[in-house]
Amino acid sequence: MSVKIGNIDLGEFPLLLAPMEDVSDPPFRYVCKKNGADMMYTEFISSEGLIRDAAKSRQKLDIFEYERPIGIQIFGGDIDHMREASEIASAAGPDLVDINYGCPVKNVVCKGAGSSLLQDIDKMVKMTEAVVKASHLPVTVKTRLGWDDNTKNVYEVAERLQDVGIQALTIHGRTRAQLYKGEADWSLIREIKRNPRIKIPIFGNGDVDSPEKAANWSMEYEIDGIMIGRAAIGYPWIFREVKHFFKTGEHLAGPTIEERIEVCRTHLDKSLEWKGPRTGIFEMRRHYANYFKGLPDFKPYRMRLVAEPDINNIYSILEEVAEKFADYDATKVLA
Template structure:
């Protein structure tokens, strides 16, 4: 069993990564149904929360069926981070996570996300301000360092643990790598094996199959893994990994019916949460992933991304099921 504060997780839990414009309640609901053990909100700007920005406030929506669930915030100002932590506490998530890993320029330029990796003292002050301002367990997600010449995750882990974080997730790339190249989990394993470290350490980066998940579990000895991009359009990956761990065998690949059901549920839940129009429009980015690898699918993809009405879209799903049932992918 893995514990974060009072949160009890199964042995070697599978976490869903917080992903901007992806990890919203409808997507989290789908991943929870397919085996995710712990999930996080999209990252939320501390400044946006304090300004009462509608988009930031909407990201605070959490539901009992997805617990345990964490809210993730980012920012570069101690007072703003402390105030936003108090706001987060009012919606009663199970934990609060700080993003020190986002490599996107618009975040880094504000001295937030991975931008803080260049100033560990500031990272410590920001973390301490959050820990002091909330009774929630505080966790952190970060990267190895700014670039390969400044990998500082060993110092970061020790110092953040010392100011009170209760778990650490490390993406095995530097900020300079963005999402390119390969993640290097050897640095994460070194943190885990540091005798000073007693909090759970989770690894993130490049896990896209049950085989790789098992290989990394044995090779690096971490407390669990976080999965991000591999779950987009493929929420089955969580249960596939768990089944492979337990049996050494693969679950059957999702059928057309499975894919249609997942995409349709994702759409319906998105419309329910965001409103029909916004739910339909924002769902369009996901269809390619749900129906990846299906031959002669272009006509249906076009219909999915151009159809506006709820009932008309549901008819497209019916047509897909009828056209491709029996196809082995």
């Protein structure tokens, strides 16, 4: 059976690309879409920034036809501002609006936004209802298990947010207190999925970094789909590998050196196109190590790539990498 969010048909077991700050921009989303991501989200966007018309927040609203279906994710601590931000985000033409109740970062939480709302479920419900009423699009939510081990309240959150109209829920299997440490616990996600009151799709997120894990957890925790985040950074092939494993039970060979170079270069080109040469080159620097992770003696090339300001020289270094590792079997390198 297909998974649906409103009228958006995501197929049988969708793989979602997580919204990640300073990562999930259009260039990164482009290479993930090409490699099989079924639905994607923008980086999270501050409601305050949208209302102030801040350039950085506005730029994050950029979406492209080839990315669909795509959701714009917003966050904030003020209900009226979130309502207004929902209207602005909806007008940008996404397929849905997503609310971030999961971000654990201190400067988000201290403003009463992100996972901070897990300490005030009544306010979270009111905020969600305001966003749902303000948008003509489906509204979804991403959150965590709870604030800490003593307040794992996501079971209540799921019921109450469904009651005010959200159309899907993604749960990261950690509390806010855990940040990104320790192992994600999906057992509570399964309990929510088994709750007869819950009719909306439930997606699991946290620690999915291999086809086996995705396949095993899809059955063990009975979720409707999986959201993949950090495992896709520098390795957008994770989506196609998971899909291949689901279909055949066999591993797809990893990307060759040629593929790594090609996708890295595509990512770079899209970055230049969207951000301009200076910012495009600068912001691409965080990705090189991940694209070539596991290659022996890659460090000297990485050092040159992250220091080089000239685009033609960057292309030349990538060609050097292609020549240097031409006979190396990169398909066996772990992501």
